[in-house]
Amino acid sequence: MWDRRVVERVEHFIGNYTVACSFKSVADNFLWTFAGVYGANLDTDRSLLWDELAGIHNWWELPWCIGGDFNIVRFPSETSGSRRLRPAMEAVSECIFDLNLVDLPLARGTATWSDNQSWSRIDRFLISPEWECHFPEMWQKRMPRISSDHWPIMLDCGGVHKGRRPFKFENMWLKAEGFVDKIQQWWSSYQFQGTPSFIFAAKLKALKRDLKAWNLESFGNVGENKKMQLLEIQEIKRLQEVQ
Numbered sequence: 001m002w003d004r005r006v007v008e009r010v011e012h013f014i015g016n017y018t019v020a021c022s023f024k025s026v027a028d029n030f031l032w033t034f035a036g037v038y039g040a041n042l043d044t045d046r047s048l049l050w051d052e053l054a055g056i057h058n059w060w061e062l063p064w065c066i067g068g069d070f071n072i073v074r075f076p077s078e079t080s081g082s083r084r085l086r087p088a089m090e091a092v093s094e095c096i097f098d099l100n101l102v103d104l105p106l107a108r109g110t111a112t113w114s115d116n117q118s119w120s121r122i123d124r125f126l127i128s129p130e131w132e133c134h135f136p137e138m139w140q141k142r143m144p145r146i147s148s149d150h151w152p153i154m155l156d157c158g159g160v161h162k163g164r165r166p167f168k169f170e171n172m173w174l175k176a177e178g179f180v181d182k183i184q185q186w187w188s189s190y191q192f193q194g195t196p197s198f199i200f201a202a203k204l205k206a207l208k209r210d211l212k213a214w215n216l217e218s219f220g221n222v223g224e225n226k227k228m229q230l231l232e233i234q235e236i237k238r239l240q241e242v243q
Contacts (some may be wrong), residue, residue, distance in 0.1 A: 007034040015058060017049040020056045030134055033060050037068030039122075041089040046072060050095045057099050063130035066101070067155060069113075069123050074103065078110075079120035104155075109142035112151050144230040161190045173211075176218065186210050 002009070002023070010031070020035035040046045051065065057147055074092045076082045096103055104114070104125055111119035124138050132138065136163040137158035145151040173179050192202040 011060075013059070015052040015055075018052045018056065022060050022062060031062050032131060032134070033062045035068075037066060037070055037071060039071035041071055043072075043086075046088060046091065046098060053095060053099060063134060064126050065127045065131050065155065065157035067123075067125040067153075069150070071122055073120050073122055076081065080118045084197060096126060099128075101128060102132055104140040106153065107141040109151060111141065113149055113152075115149055123136045123150060123153055125153065132199075146230070146233065146235060165168060169211075170215065172219070173215070182214070183207070223237065 004236040005026060006023055007023040010024055012022075013020045017039055018037055020033060022031065024031050032057065035053065037049065039049050040050075049070075057064065067168075068093065071081045072088050072092055074087055074089055074096075095101075104127065106121065106124070110121060112121050112123035113119065127138070138155060140155050142154060143152040143154050148223045169179050186207055187203060190203045190206050192199045194202070202212070
């Protein structure tokens with residue numbers, strides 16, 4: 001669920017509509033809270049969510065971030081087919097005001113849910129001013145939708161420096177024609193002198209170098225290719241919704 005090289009979980013809370021954890025950032029010992037939300041469908045039950053969030057805030061009293069599916073919009077403009085401000089919408093703004101939260105703008109889109117006939121923005125991130133001060137380059141963006149009726153949303157906090165990417169053997173390589181023969185040819189061509197353990201380690205290092213070069217030549221930049229395909233899928237779905 002989280003990278004322990006980046007954050008450590010301190011405590012957790014599980015409610016009816018929330019799962020919350022307090023964390024400590026490894027790099028600077030920054031203490032903060034995240035609450036994941038799945039809101040009730042009925043207006044009569046939604047007050048329990050606001051009570052849970054208030055309880056989490058009062059319990060830890062830390063900079064915090066809330067994110068998830070609230071199952072309610074904040075304004076009529078955030079949903080199709082609604083022109084008046086309902087009491088349930090007002091309750092969202094009241095909770096944001098009472099807990100002193102910031103409702104971040106959504107980049108790369110307006111809706112976060114659609115069944116291709118109607119749409120709404122029921123998913124969002126809310127943050128405290130203290131949390132925003134610690135991550136000043138943060139922004140919220142909509143990601144490509146694949147098969148769900150929801151668009152995933154990402155809270156980009158400016159990125160985490162992870163250093164050099166570790167070498168990883170890709171299973172797709174085994175499906176490439178002549179791959180095993182190529183490995184054998186490379187391995188036989190390496191010539192090193194020293195102890196058996198040194199020779200073995202040196203051959204592995206050389207093999208890793210050749211595999212990386214062959215992978216880039218044969219498959220290109222897989223990450224960038226995937227990103228472009230996701231964007232193409234998003235555009236196709238957008239055109240279908242317009243039609």
